Amino acid sequence: AQQNENHDADLLQEPLGWHKTRPEAYQTTDLQPALDPFTSDERAQLRDWLDRRLGPTVSRLYGVPTFSIRATDMFLARYDATTPEGQTALLRHIDDTDVSFNILLSTNFSGGGTRFFNRLQQRLDQQNTDAGMFHHAQPQQAGTVLLHNSQIEHEGYPIQSGTRFILVGFLTLDRRDPWTGVSTGMSWFASWGNFQWTQVRLREF
Known part of the structure; x- marks a missing residue:
């Protein structure tokens, strides 16, 4: 147990893991x-949680088979208001995948959360930076999962104090297994019949 505690403490210190290597427009301070x-135990626990908890939840909410759900990226993001150079927010953006999630891992901060925007309303009122904002999700309990369509414009709202840790992940919904080519059982209605899904696929070409 002591060895694991030391491992966790070391990993959270600069500069062992924290990166700022993502595109500048939506760069995060993160561990991958x-x-x-x-x-290996930590990775196994994460895989187990994805398979047992998140996969079935996405399947139920989006009406897709669990076999069609594939995690394409995942990272531990840090928003830090305790130092002047810390990242406290993330600019408005969309994610280049089908479903996004983030899980709150800490509670010793104020502010923060994820704000969602209607892009059409924002274009109609470009002078108002909050135009089109229709929801501000601010989970308070560690372990809370925020799950949303990746094509909805959103931002990481600034924290005012403390440090906010979240686990962020991006999920792709496949009609066919990308390695074997075997059908995942996803229906036409949930794929080509779904505008958001089709929009992501066409952008990949």
Whole structure:
């Protein structure tokens, strides 16, 4: 147990894991489970949670088979208001995938959350930076999952104090397994019959 505690403490210190390598427009300060020195047990726990909890939830909410759900990226993001150079927010953007999620991992901060925008309303009133904002999700309990369509414009609202940690992930919904080519059982209605899904697929060409 002591060894695991030391491992966790070391990993959260600069400069062992925290990166700022994503595109500048939506750059995050993050750790990546697939690349950074997480233990095999930690990765196994994450896979188990994805398979047992998140996968069935996405399947139920979006009406797609669990076999069609594939995690394409995942990282631990840090928003830090305790130092002048800390990142406290994330600019408005859309994610280049089908479904996005973030899980609150800490509570020792104020402010923050995720705000969602109607892009059409924002274009009609460009002088108002809050135009089109229709929801501000601010989970208060660690472990709360925020799940949303990736094509909805959203932003990481600034924290005012403390440090906010969230686990962020992006999910792709596949009609066919990308490695075997076997059908995942996703219906036409949930794929080509769905505007958001089709929009992402066409952008990939």
